[in-house]
Amino acid sequence: MKYWLMKSEAESFSIDDLAHAPRKTTCWDGVRNYQARNMLRDEMKRGDLAFFYHSGGDLPGIAGIVEIVRDAYPDHTAFDPDDHHFDAKSDPENPRWYMVDVKLVDKLPRVISLRELKQYAGDKLAGFQLLARGNRLSVMPVSAAQWKFINSLSKAK
């Protein structure tokens, strides 16, 4: 079992949107970065847990926890010319982009802001990819120790 962090722009799809989705489940479409895709397609498995990270907006940070409930399968939004995530270079015979399904496990009692996480960059969260300079990956691994520490933050204060 692995841990992950997945980013979503709060204004386009937030933790509350997921909470109101049927069965609190959604397909995680729109990943269009090879590094993120490779992790999502090759390493992410059903049963893994991930932090739901809000990017943009007033308070960028970790908003909740989701479970991967379906292994990677072709991202069909890449095949639809009317879709914002359309990519002519991906076709059903040879899909370029993949997605997983995620289900809401918990909305955290409070958002753990990026600002707060940065306070531990030289300590408990040393090496955390989210805090790496210039990091823009939308899917990234989280170590068990990092996972545990961040969860403890959500319960404190």
Next chain:
DNA sequence: GCCAACGTTGGC
């Protein structure tokens, strides 16, 4: 294979 131009991400 190099690299300039361009587009995107995402914090601020």
Next chain:
DNA sequence: GCCAACGTTGGC
């Protein structure tokens, strides 16, 4: 809205 940091594209 600004801009740094990337990733991608395409000419050569």
